[in-house]
Amino acid sequence: MTDSGLPKKSSGYTSQILRDTFSRWGAKLGLFWIGVLVFCAVFAPLLANSHPLILSQNGQWQSPMMQFMTPNDVIIFSLFLITAILLRISWSLRHKIVTGLGLLFVVTTLSIIFVTPPELTIYEQYRDNQSAEKYDWVIRAPIPYSPKDYLRDEGDTGLEAPLSSPERTHWLGTEANGADVLSRMIHASRIALGIGFIATGIAMFIGIIIGGLMGYFSRWVDMIGMRLVEVFEAVPTLFLLLIFVAFFDRSLYIMMVIIGVTGWSGYARYIRAEFLRLRQQEFVQAAIACDLPLKSILFRHMLPNGIAPILVAASFGVASAILAEATLSFLGLGLVDDPSWGQMLNQAVQASTFNWWMAAFPGGAIFLTVFAYNLIGESLRDAIDPHLNKS
């Protein structure tokens, strides 16, 4: 009777959760801000650049912007393209990830070998040429200053409040060395996004493997694993970072690795609890009864069903990784020359006066980014919470 009805076709669990999450206004707001950041990060060379996008000299077209592209610019841009294209194609998730990673590897290798920007960068040459009217016409970026363009041609500039100089427009002012703040902020969004995603990615990877093994095997594996988790929870990340920065180069990658390597314990705990629960589920028991290989049981049958709480933790983790980097930069131990929000904050109080624009804008960006990730995490948590779902 009731058995014979046609099964109702409905969308999968993942898309349902995503729809649920992003129908909440908090998540929408968060996603909007992250979208703005991604846009800035990907198109940074087009948005803020001292080199003109295209110019024509004696009837010859050239693009200094392209000439001065770094391998990083190319990699980030192609990563964006690959992701955008893969999201459109309807392949299985595994297929997409493998293809994406493969393509990314190829692009990275190629761009490291073939993309070679001139070693000496003279930012002011185009400005000088332009004012000397050597070009037929020039198309410049909306913000015609590179993040490391310290306006040497203008003499000793230094900190300037927004729109205070009559001859140049700096929407958000300039920083201590005279570089445009808005330009630096746009380029710094790469670091904020990169450190968040990669550090959290590393932490999740380690956490899932260790937590998964603990939850599945329990007994003594669990015992050892939990002690390991406790050891890592006792390590203060910030101080470890300080030590590493003191001993080694100030590299963004080392920072990512350290934040990742010390941050996995939370994910391991979550995954362990999920696996302990899933282990008793009947479909896992059935998989064991069919003698499926351990790899399949762990990663095909258990992980997709236990991943949701990890994603919630991850969105908060991204926020805290960004904060860690900002803290380090604020303490003056971040990257040396490359722009970063925390380092700009540092300059707000370094001079004898309080430079409000150096505090307000980078600080606001950090606040909004962390807030955005927290909003998304919050909505994701609500969406997967079965108690809230019923009402």
Add this chain to the structure above:
Amino acid sequence: MLLQVKNLKTYLKSGGETVKAVDGVSFHIDRGETFCLVGESGSGKSITALSVIQLLPQGISSHPEGQILFDYRHDDGQVENVDMVSLAESHKQMIRGSRIAMIFQEPMTSLNPVFTVGDQVIEALQQHYPEMSDADARARTIEAFKQVKIPNAEQRIDEYPHRLSGGQRQRVMIAMAMACEPDLLIADEPTTALDVTVQAEILRLMKDLQQRCGTSILFITHDFGVVSQMADRLAVMSQGKMVECGTLKEVIKVPKHEYTRQLLAALPENLPRSKKQQLASDSDQKSLLDVSGLKVHFPIKKGVLRRTVDYVRAVDEIDLKIPEGQILALVGESGCGKSTFGRALLRLINSTGGEVNFDGQVLTGLSRKQMRPFRRQMQIIFQDPMSSLNPRLTIASTLTEPMKVHGIGSSNEERLEIARKTMMHVQLDPEYIWRYPHEFSGGQRQRIGIARALVLEPRFIVCDEITSALDVSVQADILKLLLDIRKERNLTLLFITHNIGVVEYVSDEMAVMYKGKIVERGLTSDVCKQPQHEYTQQLLAAVPRLDI
């Protein structure tokens, strides 16, 4: 007439859709009678009850039509006929609890674990009799506990819920509901979560209380056995509509509506029996599975050093032989170790001692690799169709992955073909293999669970309560399917269940399990007719039967 429901409609909103949960239901309940609402899951019987007591969340439910007329007896004895639908919320609250009380299905969750059971009853009492002193309320609560036959009521009143068994918690719930002497008691599947022996006691208690206090009962259940014990009159519901209503004898003996007839015919005791092969009890038949002295003990650890102080003897030295091609039913109440036993056979749980012998080969102590050929021959089907399929995998991958591991079929296409054939075998459309589990109903999922066990072409299957989460009509289909498949493939089954009706229908032999031990074993017909062991006698006597 105490309660009169006229053309009641209850619509529920969920995600933009409106579900007609109750669609034009009319019935009445007289003083002192028991009225049963029977139906399968999703038929709207619980929603009807919740509408009567007006406990549905107001945001998502609405009553576009209908009246619920209730004789509201004021404290001064004056009776007023009120319509529960249109009554003010403050009045509804006065009626709820004091004039209409309700008990729920799950005694484990319906009591608050941080208060003593006595406090919870006293609170309910003082809510409705604010002038009652603490001492009076306590005395009255003890009295109520005595009425529901809780032993040592004076001491038990200060216990926390976790210290009471399921049956006793349900007694506390009844005591709480009856404490204010309501005119109408709504019982929503109050015995479904309980074992049969406990169920029998609770049902007896309810009848007892009803006779003493003259309360009317609106009893909701899916179990016709319970209905035939409790009901004066009953109504059968299907898809929000009432298809038949009448006295117990009328409906059970001469059901008028097609649906009622189908429902009654689907009861295991009414299913047409296929002729069972007459088998000699054990000795001369070659046994496929031979268990001797199997033990599964779980250590109880205590203290700082987690020293093992004692063991929970879940399975305690069980000897059992299952002849090839037979169905052996393992019967017992919850917690007797029957599921643990089934899983220990397949080595999903490691046994503490004893031997499992499958087709002449000792399985206990085999390594994972040595176990592999036997895994293929021994499969299991689970109780809960919701959790027994991986929600993230299509049916195709659920079915083909085990085949691949065991080297059945040389290519993916061939395996998919086998999967399609198996789907047809369990009477499902072969093209459903591209769907995900959540798109299927409970019965369909259980068929897929059977298909998953069958693709490996096993010789022995453990069926662990496979029909207890299903409606009777679906249960009947699944049981028939299982019997057909067993005949075709000459399967040997261990059928674990607590439902005696199912045992009688399906099994050749049965074994009764009690506290980790097998207390009685024999041909099903013999055991059911002449139970030897005291526990078996109790168990069989407690089963509510449909006597026609």
